[in-house]
Each structure stands twice: as structure tokens, then as C-alpha cells.
Amino acid sequence: MTIQCCVCRKVEMDGKWAVTDESVASGVSHTYCPVCLQRALSEFKDELGKPLPRLTGIPVRA
């Protein structure tokens, strides 16, 4: 199973992430490489840092 970063298209080979010109065969699993994972996590944290919209409009029946 080939593991490819879905962001930068690097492929994991022998524990290292490298750009490849080879066409990736079928059965590729898309994930994040460590670099893109950190970037995604930091963006995710930024999203979490925003004030959440208040949950309104939920009908409450007495």
C-alpha cells in the first residue's frame, strides 16, 4: 500500500517523504505528511480559536 500526502503529493518510502514523479499505482492511501499535518493542525487550531456561533433555534418543548 502506497501512502501519499493529499496536499503536497509526496509519497512515503522507507519512512521518508519524498516527491515522486512516478504515477502512483492504485491502492494508494491518502493522508498527510508530517509537514502538511502540522500545517493542517495549526489551521484547525485557528478555527477552534474563533468564537463558536451560538446554538440557537433549537426548539425546546416544555
Ligand SMILES: [Zn+2]
Ligand atoms: Zn504533504
